[in-house]
Amino acid sequence: MSRCLAERSIDHVLLERGEVAHTWRTERWDSLRLLTPNWQSRLPGFRYDGNDPDGYRTMPEVIDFIAAYAKSISAPVRTHTTVTSVRSAEPGYLVRTNRGDWRCKTVVLASGACSIARVPSFADRVPPSVATLTAQSYRNPEQLADGDVLVVGASASGTQIAHELQRAGRQVTLSVGEHIRAPRVYRGKDLEWWMDAAGVLDERYDQVDDIGRARRVPSLQLAGTPDRSTLDLNSLGDIGVTLVGRLAGITEDGKAQFAGSLRNMCALSDLKMRRLLELIDEWARTNGLDGTVEPPGRLPPTRVEESPPLGMDLVKAGIRTIVWAGGYRPDHSWLELPVLDRKGMIIHDGGIVSSPGVYLMGMQFLRRRKSALIDGAGDDARDLSAHLAAYLDNDEECAWPT
Numbered sequence: 001m002s003r004c005l006a007e008r009s010i011d012h013v014l015l016e017r018g019e020v021a022h023t024w025r026t027e028r029w030d031s032l033r034l035l036t037p038n039w040q041s042r043l044p045g046f047r048y049d050g051n052d053p054d055g056y057r058t059m060p061e062v063i064d065f066i067a068a069y070a071k072s073i074s075a076p077v078r079t080h081t082t083v084t085s086v087r088s089a090e091p092g093y094l095v096r097t098n099r100g101d102w103r104c105k106t107v108v109l110a111s112g113a114c115s116i117a118r119v120p121s122f123a124d125r126v127p128p129s130v131a132t133l134t135a136q137s138y139r140n141p142e143q144l145a146d147g148d149v150l151v152v153g154a155s156a157s158g159t160q161i162a163h164e165l166q167r168a169g170r171q172v173t174l175s176v177g178e179h180i181r182a183p184r185v186y187r188g189k190d191l192e193w194w195m196d197a198a199g200v201l202d203e204r205y206d207q208v209d210d211i212g213r214a215r216r217v218p219s220l221q222l223a224g225t226p227d228r229s230t231l232d233l234n235s236l237g238d239i240g241v242t243l244v245g246r247l248a249g250i251t252e253d254g255k256a257q258f259a260g261s262l263r264n265m266c267a268l269s270d271l272k273m274r275r276l277l278e279l280i281d282e283w284a285r286t287n288g289l290d291g292t293v294e295p296p297g298r299l300p301p302t303r304v305e306e307s308p309p310l311g312m313d314l315v316k317a318g319i320r321t322i323v324w325a326g327g328y329r330p331d332h333s334w335l336e337l338p339v340l341d342r343k344g345m346i347i348h349d350g351g352i353v354s355s356p357g358v359y360l361m362g363m364q365f366l367r368r369r370k371s372a373l374i375d376g377a378g379d380d381a382r383d384l385s386a387h388l389a390a391y392l393d394n395d396e397e398c399a400w401p402t
Helices: 002-007 022-026 059-072 121-125 156-167 191-197 211-215 233-238 262-286 374-392
Strands: 083-088 093-097 100-104 107-109 131-134 148-152 172-175 242-244 247-250 255-258 311-313 319-324 358-360 399-401
Touching: 002 374, 022 059, 121 247, 148 156, 156 172, 156 233, 156 319, 191 262, 233 242, 358 374
Parallel strands: 107 358, 131 319, 148 172, 148 319, 172 242
Antiparallel strands: 083 093, 093 100, 100 399, 247 255, 255 311
16 A cells, blocks of 8 residues: 555654564464465566566565565665554544654555454353463463364364374374364365466455455465475364364353364265355366366365264363464554444455545455455555545645644
8 A cells, every 4th residue: 555655645653563464574483484376476567586486485585575665665664663642633643652643634544454363252161270372472382381283173274273283292182163274275276276277366345246245255275395285174083183073152061062063064065065066176177278178177075074073072082282273353442533343353444444534454254355464565555545536626635743
């Protein structure tokens, strides 16, 4: 967004509570790699130029990429500047920070969708002998006490953490809720290549029947491993991970209760994957690629044991750690504008917030299916900066300290 505003000669500042790429520096586990291939890191005027386009960046490499972009565009970043409130102050807005206040005519909210890890309300019933942490605070297996681990959540974060812990010698139980299974490589090409080429990632928010539901869809079960392997429930079962249903609650005496929907959840996930691959196959046929790529194939159905356990006494089962990997929610506690719904989410139309001159960036399916990816930020920023420029109506003095 800063690059797009600069191209329009719109004066602006970026207020960052830490360093550039702060959450990548402080809220990711050690072995995590980006889920999208290197070639897919495309930003306005900047993209990957190395010799491994199909590889997946490590966290230090992601941090370096974002920092290099900020430097290349001379982004006017004010680091270690924490926003404490944004409120209306006619004309425009008052932005208060720990390092002074700003008055502005427009505000872009780009604090992200993953500020606070989701932890269920019954988490306070976890027995005292069981440690708990989130995917946000997990770093590596050595961080955990000896003993078995319950990982709650089977999307990208949960499956990767479960895989790492099991390979490190822990016995892992994975609690599986709604998830989307996907092959890392399909017909010889990365799944992201197919989704990009077939236009799946460019689908717009106003082309979807239920955008609210689309924005709640969990992330694909993808991992950016050097060997480009598929990480799904079958591969986890192959190394000994135990699968149970969605964690529905914990009783006062420390017994976990699992939903009996595991088989149905897995069948639904397989169905969604099959529909995506059928869409890709149809696009390949229509565009004459059938003869140039590998033939279509399907992964075997997800294996689920006949009668998955519906309960577990956490202490007696030897569980010493629970990792909450059920997703995140944004933190808008500092936003003092009447733009939040009853769940604390910002009400917007493709990133255009109801409060005039306020815009939103970096959220799931904001304007396109790829909005939450690095690759999606550029297109959203171009659209929203154009709307912002029209709103300002050529007023050049749009941000100044009080």
